[in-house]
Amino acid sequence: MSLEFTVEGKNFLAAGEASSRLKHTLQHIGFPAPLIRRVAVAAYEAEMNMIIHADRGALKAEITPKTVTIWAEDEGPGIPNIELAMQEGYSTAPDYIREMGFGAGMGLPNIKKCTDIFEINTTIGVGTKLKMVIFNKQDPGSL
Amino acid sequence: MEKGVYSIFLDEERCTGCTNCIKRCPTEAIRVRDGKAKIFADRCIDCGECVRICPNHAPIPQSDAREKTGQFRHTIALPDPALFGQFKTKPSPRQILAAVAALGFDSVYEVAWAADAVSIAIREFIQEHKGEGPWISSSCPVAIRLVQVRFPSLTEQILPLLSPVEVAAKLAKEEFSRQLGIPPQEFGCFYLTPCPAQVTAIRSPYHLEHSYVDGALAISGLYCELREKISRTPEQNEPVKATAPGLTWGRVGGQTRAVQSENYLAIDGINNLLQVFEEIELGKFNTNIDFLECQCCQGGCVGGTFTVENPFVARVTLRRMASQLRPKLELEEEQEVLEYYRKGYYRAEKDVEPYSIMCLDKDIAKAIYMVEQSEKILKQLPGLDCGSCGCPTCRTLAEDIVCGIATETDCVFKLRERVQSLAEQMLALALKVPPVTVVQRQIMKTQREVLELAKRLPPVLAKPNQEKEGK
Numbered sequence: 170m171s172l173e174f175t176v177e178g179k180n181f182l183a184a185g186e187a188s189s190r191l192k193h194t195l196q197h198i199g200f201p202a203p204l205i206r207r208v209a210v211a212a213y214e215a216e217m218n219m220i221i222h223a224d225r226g227a228l229k230a231e232i233t234p235k236t237v238t239i240w241a242e243d244e245g246p247g248i249p250n251i252e253l254a255m256q257e258g259y260s261t262a263p264d265y266i267r268e269m270g271f272g273a274g275m276g277l278p279n280i281k282k283c284t285d286i287f288e289i290n291t292t293i294g295v296g297t298k299l300k301m302v303i304f305n306k307q308d309p310g311s312l
Numbered sequence: 313m314e315k316g317v318y319s320i321f322l323d324e325e326r327c328t329g330c331t332n333c334i335k336r337c338p339t340e341a342i343r344v345r346d347g348k349a350k351i352f353a354d355r356c357i358d359c360g361e362c363v364r365i366c367p368n369h370a371p372i373p374q375s376d377a378r379e380k381t382g383q384f385r386h387t388i389a390l391p392d393p394a395l396f397g398q399f400k401t402k403p404s405p406r407q408i409l410a411a412v413a414a415l416g417f418d419s420v421y422e423v424a425w426a427a428d429a430v431s432i433a434i435r436e437f438i439q440e441h442k443g444e445g446p447w448i449s450s451s452c453p454v455a456i457r458l459v460q461v462r463f464p465s466l467t468e469q470i471l472p473l474l475s476p477v478e479v480a481a482k483l484a485k486e487e488f489s490r491q492l493g494i495p496p497q498e499f500g501c502f503y504l505t506p507c508p509a510q511v512t513a514i515r516s517p518y519h520l521e522h523s524y525v526d527g528a529l530a531i532s533g534l535y536c537e538l539r540e541k542i543s544r545t546p547e548q549n550e551p552v553k554a555t556a557p558g559l560t561w562g563r564v565g566g567q568t569r570a571v572q573s574e575n576y577l578a579i580d581g582i583n584n585l586l587q588v589f590e591e592i593e594l595g596k597f598n599t600n601i602d603f604l605e606c607q608c609c610q611g612g613c614v615g616g617t618f619t620v621e622n623p624f625v626a627r628v629t630l631r632r633m634a635s636q637l638r639p640k641l642e643l644e645e646e647q648e649v650l651e652y653y654r655k656g657y658y659r660a661e662k663d664v665e666p667y668s669i670m671c672l673d674k675d676i677a678k679a680i681y682m683v684e685q686s687e688k689i690l691k692q693l694p695g696l697d698c699g700s701c702g703c704p705t706c707r708t709l710a711e712d713i714v715c716g717i718a719t720e721t722d723c724v725f726k727l728r729e730r731v732q733s734l735a736e737q738m739l740a741l742a743l744k745v746p747p748v749t750v751v752q753r754q755i756m757k758t759q760r761e762v763l764e765l766a767k768r769l770p771p772v773l774a775k776p777n778q779e780k781e782g783k
Contacts, residue, residue, distance in 0.1 A: 170680050170681075170683060170684040170687075185590075185591070185594055185596075188594055189590060189594065192593065192594070193670075194683060196462075196464075196668065196670045196671065197670055197671055197672055197679070197683050197686075197711070198671060198672070198676060198679040198680050198683055199668055199670075199671025199672070199673065199674065199676060199679050200676065202464035202465040202467070202666050202668075203465060205464070205465055206465035206593065209465075209593055209594050209595070210594060210595040213594035213595055213596075214595070232680055233680070234676040234677045234680065279595065305676075
């Protein structure tokens with residue numbers, strides 16, 4: 170099944186709603202708790218990235234018994250240096266965002282840790298597309 | 313914890329089917345069917361929210377019968393710290409303990425003292441596992457069950473340490489057994505509890521195979537008698553064993569104070585717990601919080617459904633009473649507790665297991681299909697979460713329909729739509745006049761009026777239906 174949520178840039182009131190909804194759906198399906206945690210953290214980091222940096226975006230998910238695939242696609246500034254952005258602690262978030270407790274430079278590294286496949290496509294001034302795949306390792310069919 | 317063990321029962325005679333409870337339940341465990349609330353046993357976590365909201369007092373929290381104490385050779389009362397907040401007039405902590413004994417117990421053992429010991433154990437454990445937090449306190453059984461059923465991935469962050477009441481019972485049986493030469497199994501430990509979830513936690517413990525506690529008696533059930541006993545107990549000013557921080561475990565913030573945690577959150581109220589757990593599961597607080605004091609009831613255990621005093625008053629009373637106690641343990645006592653800790657005395661015997669009550673089917677492929685169907689059904693429902701169908705939200709109705717325990721026409725708005733379309737069909741038929749008859753204008757007018765009425769929509773959802781008609 171597929172799900173799609175829109176994400177509004179700079180709207181911190183709705184922060185985490187899309188990932189929360191995705192997480193609840195996975196719980197209703199009955200995926201194992203560790204997988205749900207990985208999806209939740211990856212989706213949340215991606216959602217927060219869009220809220221912090223982008224103008225608008227969408228969080229999409231495709232759910233099968235063996236895999237959960239998430240796409241986070243936004244219209245925004247893009248990532249100038251992916252290698253730097255993938256380093257723990259590197260962040261381009263402005264001070265006011267850091268004061269809110271975000272922008273610790275852990276977003277993308279965290280996503281990488283939580284996912285089995287992680288792809289970034291970014292175009293400066295246009296936007297960024299993330300693809301995240303998480304395998305359900307407890308499903309006997311996926312081994 | 314065993315599934316389906318819970319301590320809140322519904323008095324069907326009092327229940328009017330008013331739907332107040334279904335909306336308040338944090339695990340969506342209640343439905344109204346045939347005009348009466350029904351609690352799904354495997355979903356109930358004993359939080360007591362329905363007990364608080366019900367205008368008819370139909371949900372009744374249960375505790376053990378007093379007669380159960382008769383089964384034991386030597387009975388020990390374990391008064392919860394929250395008990396001390398229930399008496400704002402005069403009595404000293406020692407006087408309250410004496411009155412508890414006067415209820416007919418052979419001995420009294422202070423749960424507040426066990427709380428002192430558990431606080432040190434928690435402090436040590438957190439220091440040893442720095443950076444692995446946040447650790448969720450394991451004394452509130454509702455918080456534990458909330459994690460099990462709604463935040464299963466957080467179960468491994470529950471502190472693997474026994475709750476003060478279990479430690480109190482364990483210590484009490486050992487100490488009195490040594491003193492009196494009676495075998496531990498002949499002691500009956502009875503917890504004077506502020507909360508029905510503790511009753512369940514004793515019947516079906518989450519950290520132990522078998523509880524050390526033998527029964528739980530509601531504070532509210534003993535309140536009148538206890539007041540009377542207090543009034544007959546002479547003033548007693550000798551100190552009690554517990555310290556001030558141990559006694560304040562009964563109110564929110566007390567655990568944190570006793571544990572002396574620097575990076576902590578003290579959360580009370582089930583909705584606040586839901587919000588914080590949600591954020592933790594998304595990875596929000598992981599790096600900088602060591603300890604989460606979780607209290608399901610507003611104000612902490614003084615707000616439990618088995619308490620009598622207003623929780624805000626009880627908080628103040630408890631603080632005042634604590635100020636009469638010594639501020640901390642002696643160094644030797646602390647050393648002894650640490651020794652016990654190193655021997656694993658306070659350690660849980662088993663891990664808290666997650667159990668999923670939210671999933672629609674065991675077969676993942678089937679569950680995905682069912683969730684997909686329920687999303688489709690949800691889009692057709694009015695989205696008012698009015699509760700008239702007996703489900704707390706439109707989403708739960710959609711899920712219940714997919715699970716086969718409800719039908720779409722349980723929704724009054726869907727039912728009205730159906731009635732409307734049936735009425736239209738009937739009118740269309742009725743308007744067909746037999747060719748041999750002359751049309752009577754009055755009848756035609758009435759029929760049109762009826763049709764108009766059938767078309768009229770509830771004021772709360774005029775638009776979506778008009779759009780549907782336009783298609």
